[in-house]
Amino acid sequence: MGLMAQFVDKVAVMYAGRLVEVSTVREMFTDPKHPYAQALIRSLPSLENKGVFQGIPGLAPSLLRLPSGCAFHPRCDKMLESCKTLRPE
Numbered sequence: 001m002g003l004m005a006q007f008v009d010k011v012a013v014m015y016a017g018r019l020v021e022v023s024t025v026r027e028m029f030t031d032p033k034h035p036y037a038q039a040l041i042r043s044l045p046s047l048e049n050k051g052v053f054q055g056i057p058g059l060a061p062s063l064l065r066l067p068s069g070c071a072f073h074p075r076c077d078k079m080l081e082s083c084k085t086l087r088p089e
């Protein structure tokens, strides 16, 4: 992500084959909107938190057997009950 940010103006984040967020590089790094994009940004190594690594819990799903509703719901820290059945636009 850090290397890519030096070469592009806009960034797109995909999860399980779907586009979940598009924004400028600055906005993606300072104010990501989608919980997966937020988790990606939080997982980047930083000089301030040397030695501390915060990964994203769980594993990416198989594209052949996606979870119901929002495909990110098993890993999302903002999940609501409705996320298990409704897929957001």
Ligand code: SF4
Pocket (backbone or CB within 6 Å): 034, 035, 036, 070, 071, 072, 073, 074, 076, 077, 078, 079, 080, 083, 088
């Ligand atoms: S699980 Fe719900 S809150 Fe989390 S990304 Fe999906 S729709 Fe959004």
